Amino acid sequence: MEAILQYVLTGLSVGSVYAMIALGFYVMWSAAKAVNFTYGDVFMLGGVLTVVLVEMGLPLLLAGGGALAIAALAGAVIERVFVRPFNREANAIGWMLTTIAVGIMLESFTTITYGPLGRPLQTPFVEQPIRIGGSGIYPQELILPVALVIVTFALEGFYRRTVLGRAMRAVAFNRVAAGLVGIDADRITLLAFALAGAIGALAGFLIAPVIQASSSMGVVVGLKGFMVAIIAGIANARGVVIVGVVYGVMEKMIEGYLSTAARDAIGFTIMILALLIFPQGLFGRREVQKV
């Protein structure tokens, strides 16, 4: 029982990170029908920049806010320079290559300047775990699911109750029609990538105290976040959140009861099977086109 509780607790924490990354992919896809494959590195910026700013003397929260702002700016720049020019044609895929290339450059640059090793990010919430019998969790890890819920509802509210959010939904629904009613679709897309950048960096900022901030911290997380988004159905916000959390818990159960070494192989296999059965994603809807 202690073991199950442990797997659920750590699974919730890890799954919340996957869900936040997947949520970022959802935001970008909704606006541009393209994503930023450097997103794992934007997640990394959240942790690494916070450490750098703290080392420069900024208080933790200010440093975290600064990191989020820079990551949002990075998201916007990536959209403007590396996605938009390569996503003009229908079915264009040039943005895949450019964003992957930028991701490699970003990680290399961080390795050169920040160093290849992880650095600690001290917060009061990783000093003492909360123990329940033989299980335990750091308060910092509990912040992650809470932050996920807040971000999800905030995003929902933003999309439904603000002019900007409604404009984003309009662009997501029909980019041309949105343009005809006066919405600057390019500007909205730019803002969506910036928003996604901030969400990714928030996940990096929150998990860094637990796992150390390093230049390579986003590689696997970015990949799994994207996989979660695809499996869930990338156009469904609630779906990506649910699948992200479930995948995190499932990973821990696989580690606990099947194999730690084969965790990713088993997890990916299950996801591929799920995609075979639900090609539109678990929460996706089949797109209907008039012909």
Added chain:
Amino acid sequence: MKSLQNPPFPRRRAGLLGAGLLAGLALIGLGAPAQAQRAEPCIGASWELTGPLAHTGLQIRYAVETAIDEINAAGGVLGQRLRLVAYDDQGEPARAVDNARRIGERDNCIVMMGGFRTPNAIALREPLDEMGLPWMGVISAGTQVIEHPNGRNKWMFRVSMKDRWVAPFLVEAARARSRNGRIGLVFEGTGWGQGAVPDVTNAMRAAGLTLAGQETYNIADQDMSAQLIRLREANVDTIILYGVDREATNLVRSMDRLGYKPQIVSAWGVGVQFAQTAGPLAEGVIVAGTFTWMGQLSERAQGVLQRIQAKFPQVRGAQDLLLPSGTANAYDATYIIAETMKLAGRIDREAFRQALYRVNYQGIVTNYTPAFVANQERHDAIKPEAYRLLAFHNGQLVAIDQTPYAQPRR
């Protein structure tokens, strides 16, 4: 006369034959660098200088450049200045092989020095044999780097630890510290980690013990709760660890979550950075190594540290020598190379190789008398007797006898 009467064709043929012979000799001459008897007074190096392992190349470079400066300040080698020609292999075996070719054929260095990764060193076996180029490892501890499967290692030498010798050393340290004799093994899922499993299993068997648990994890794993829960259920109170700083930090964090505190006895993948990332959780973790720059140092070692700091201002102190054993091994290896060249009396690879079996040197790690013996098992200069137990105490990695963890906990 006849021959004089009909000279044109035979002469032409003789001329062609001569030209062919000359061309053949020239071709042999072109191939000569591979078999060169004369070489340059340079140490060619293939290190991880960029990429995720860039810090490892830097840690070796600190020591080698400092030692070369000292050697040249004392008159160099055989009247010539010793040089370093360093290439980056980014931790990739194919690049290491390319670099070996450059070092052996273009730069014609007397010796090549290796870097961090065992797979890079293993990839060099055949190229080094072909070129007749001596190689000196300073970190890569894989047994098969030196003990080749064909039993005929001629050119590869090492001033470092050897995994096959490390395993019994770790098992003995773990046995002495386990209260209930329940020892577990945790290893990273890499060639190094997986390669340690048979070594540790054999060493345990030789000690009359069996592993109470065996767990692995993937590189970049952030949580090892599942593995630790299984080890806890198996009553393991001492863990032998084959991992590096980042994952070791995540391991002790997972232990902290569970409130499970077995004694960790680690191979030398855990370095100084662990103290910074794990903080108080690093306290009491024991590591096998050959040297540490922290704690009380000999006067000579203190001098070396000061000269490294003077040459490389980014090294603020011992806390910036992240791979303390590797840096010290590299320092000794550079001096062993210089002393061997002097003993050989000429800059010649075969003479150098023969002299390696005769060279004696008092290093900062150990006393090498002689450094090497002419069988491949003893192409390792640092014998197990020179291995040391180090321990993290108050944020520093120091010799275990300078900590409260010197006595086995009984």
